[in-house]
Amino acid sequence: MSGVRVLVGTKKGAFILTSDGKRDKWQIDGPLFGGWEIYHMKGSPVDPNRIYASQSSGWFGQVVHLSDDGGKSWQTVGNDFVYEGETGTHQWYDGTAHPWEFARVWHFEPSLTDVDTVYAGVEDAGIFRSRDGGLTWQELSGLRRHSTGSTWQPGAGGLCLHSIVLDANDENRIFVAISAAGAFRTDDGGKTWLPINQGLRSDYIPDPNAEVGHCVHRIAQHPANPQVLFMQKHWDVMRSDDAGASWYEISGNLPTDFGFVIDVNSNDPQTVYVVPIKSDSEHYPPEGKLRVYRSRSGGNEWEALTKGLPQKDCYVNVLRDAMAVDKMDPCGIYFGTTGGELYASANDGDSWAAIASTLPKILSVEVQTLP
Amino acid sequence: MIRVIIPHHLRTLAKSGSEVDLEVEGEVTRGAVLDALEARYPVLRGTIRDQVTGERRPFLRFFACKQDLSHEPPDAPLPEAVARGEEPYYIIGAIAGG
Numbered sequence: 310m311s312g313v314r315v316l317v318g319t320k321k322g323a324f325i326l327t328s329d330g331k332r333d334k335w336q337i338d339g340p341l342f343g344g345w346e347i348y349h350m351k352g353s354p355v356d357p358n359r360i361y362a363s364q365s366s367g368w369f370g371q372v373v374h375l376s377d378d379g380g381k382s383w384q385t386v387g388n389d390f391v392y393e394g395e396t397g398t399h400q401w402y403d404g405t406a407h408p409w410e411f412a413r414v415w416h417f418e419p420s421l422t423d424v425d426t427v428y429a430g431v432e433d434a435g436i437f438r439s440r441d442g443g444l445t446w447q448e449l450s451g452l453r454r455h456s457t458g459s460t461w462q463p464g465a466g467g468l469c470l471h472s473i474v475l476d477a478n479d480e481n482r483i484f485v486a487i488s489a490a491g492a493f494r495t496d497d498g499g500k501t502w503l504p505i506n507q508g509l510r511s512d513y514i515p516d517p518n519a520e521v522g523h524c525v526h527r528i529a530q531h532p533a534n535p536q537v538l539f540m541q542k543h544w545d546v547m548r549s550d551d552a553g554a555s556w557y558e559i560s561g562n563l564p565t566d567f568g569f570v571i572d573v574n575s576n577d578p579q580t581v582y583v584v585p586i587k588s589d590s591e592h593y594p595p596e597g598k599l600r601v602y603r604s605r606s607g608g609n610e611w612e613a614l615t616k617g618l619p620q621k622d623c624y625v626n627v628l629r630d631a632m633a634v635d636k637m638d639p640c641g642i643y644f645g646t647t648g649g650e651l652y653a654s655a656n657d658g659d660s661w662a663a664i665a666s667t668l669p670k671i672l673s674v675e676v677q678t679l680p
Numbered sequence: 681m682i683r684v685i686i687p688h689h690l691r692t693l694a695k696s697g698s699e700v701d702l703e704v705e706g707e708v709t710r711g712a713v714l715d716a717l718e719a720r721y722p723v724l725r726g727t728i729r730d731q732v733t734g735e736r737r738p739f740l741r742f743f744a745c746k747q748d749l750s751h752e753p754p755d756a757p758l759p760e761a762v763a764r765g766e767e768p769y770y771i772i773g774a775i776a777g778g
Contacts, residue, residue: 343692344689368688368739369689369740370737372726385723386694389731
């Protein structure tokens with residue numbers, strides 16, 4: 310493997326950082342799409358030169374960009390995300406019915422097998438698929454039309470579908486997560502969807518054990534262990550050993566079980582990373598210390614990783630799509646903060662360095678391991 | 681020839697200058713001007729008006745001849761001075777945000 314490419318979406322444009330396999334010297338290119346919010350960029354596992362970017366603006370709406378040369382040049386593709394058929398309503402913050410309205414693409418998930426197939430998780434919550442490299446988009450409407458859809462309510466960031474996990478062992482199985490509806494799974498390629506929230510408990514909804522209504526912040530899976538899912542919920546770090554059919558808490562000794570990101574070491578399915586954040590209202594690291602916590606046992610026992618991270622006066626947040634892992638050995642872990650710092654570890658998290666420190670607010674981080 | 685002034689972000693997206701000159705066939709209305717603009721620059725589809733409903737995006741306004749025409753119907757004739765190319769038609773983004 311020749312190196313890594315880190316794709317960073319920020320409040321004011323996108324940045325691409327590249328390094329060789331040592332991952333100690335970095336070149337920063339950008340800003341791309343200056344002044345626009347880049348919610349997410351992600352490369353195709355089939356062809357790493359193919360990258361999709363979600364460009365969004367409260368003024369001018371959604372634009373989708375595609376690159377076929379690793380981010381050197383870009384072209385716009387389709388931005389027409391039309392919900393299929395009767396759109397219906399979901400619940401608004403005050404509990405009243407609110408029509409489904411497309412706002413933006415939160416997350417792109419390129420197919421594991423076809424370079425022109427890509428999934429988009431959008432606000433208001435829905436999942437779309439393109440089979441022509443983003444030129445046209447079709448909704449997998451079975452999710453939005455689920456019998457519970459009219460009861461879904463937005464989280465503070467909107468009713469967003471932010472996590473899409475494509476099962477590497479079963480092309481018909483997809484996991485998604487929605488704030489604040491919960492996690493869902495399809496086993497038939499997106500026609501029908503099953504809520505997979507049994508075992509989640511959320512004291513901020515009328516029935517804490519409800520089938521839907523949980524504010525799931527992020528889910529992660531290791532391809533070698535597809536039955537196991539990890540979840541950072543609004544509160545609680547959770548684990549499922551049966552592909553989401555049931556969940557149990559693995560927060561263990563974390564200083565707080567609130568946070569947004571969660572990811573799995575690419576070389577060890579039992580090594581998991583989270584960044585605890587103080588909440589409900591503060592949304593910055595406890596005690597002003599930015600700490601990644603690592604569990605090598607699949608949860609419950611966590612160790613603080615602090616070397617190279619600020620251990621005083623740090624009051625940034627790490628948003629849900631702002632952590633990623635590469636496929637090098639040892640594994641590289643990358644995360645971005647709302648203060649514009651991008652931290653990287655090239656040794657499983659043992660030590661960290663800021664590879665960029667004055668970027669705009671970071672919304673998303675993805676990494677490509679280059680052949 | 682209709683003269684249309686577009687905001688900075690749309691210029692970068694369209695790779696155009698600030699003023700775009702358009703030929704509009706038939707009656708010069710907002711709808712006809714935007715049709716012509718989007719035909720010239722397909723990348724602008726969805727950035728000024730909703731692709732399904734045709735509704736103006738809420739943080740955009742349309743000005744011309746010192747008037748705010750944002751709430752005029754899309755098929756209402758634009759001022760004669762705009763239709764004759766003497767005055768530009770402005771697409772303005774709200775001054776807001778961080």
